[in-house]
Amino acid sequence: METSDTRIMILAGSPRPGSESLRVAQVMQRFLDDQGGIAPQLLDLAQLDLPKWEDEAADHETLALNTLREAADSADALVIVVPEWGGMAPPALKAALLALTNGEVAHKPVLLIAVSAGIGGSYPIAELRASCTKNAHLVFIPDHLIVRHVEQQFPAHPGDKTADHQRLELRVKSSLSQLITYARALAPVRPTLARALKAYPYGH
């Protein structure tokens, strides 16, 4: 990684090992790697044994919290891949966002990507946009993506790609470019906003 690389943390937000969210996150990592000048770091929520809330943290859980917080702290931007579960974002992802309310992600741009086995995906986008930024101070960018019928998207073999697959890929790359533009634009504003963050960490 060059020191000038834009660092992007990709959080696969399903607590299910081998999830579709993880597969989509890996595709995003590959697209970002292909761009050049970007240092993507993928974290799989299924591999992080996060506590539901911090006061219950045991030693191994503290390690998971540190891993998450260090990755978030060193990032310039985030991609959060969120599966729709019961019409919601999984509680494990909310627990991860709860852990990132100490300035680690403050004023950093976020691209949300919802995934659904069917035609869902809008609820977790609405939920995260509405309620997950007050204390984390995340900046959700205008674009978001919903990957429907996720198991049929992003085929592993290039020969299996249809025109629809190619259209989706172009759309995704456009949103990733938007995220990178915001990442570079917002990096210099964070020191200016640090004082207000310290004065009003919980928004009031």
Ligand SMILES: Cc1cc2nc3c(=O)[nH]c(=O)nc-3n(C[C@H](O)[C@H](O)[C@H](O)COP(=O)(O)O)c2cc1C
């Ligand atoms: C507990 C649970 C609840 C789910 N509820 C929904 C839902 O409300 N809407 C939906 O579109 N898909 C739902 N799904 C299917 C997911 O969209 C599907 O598992 C998809 O692969 C994304 O989840 P994953 O990243 O865990 O694989 C649910 C899956 C699980 C395991």
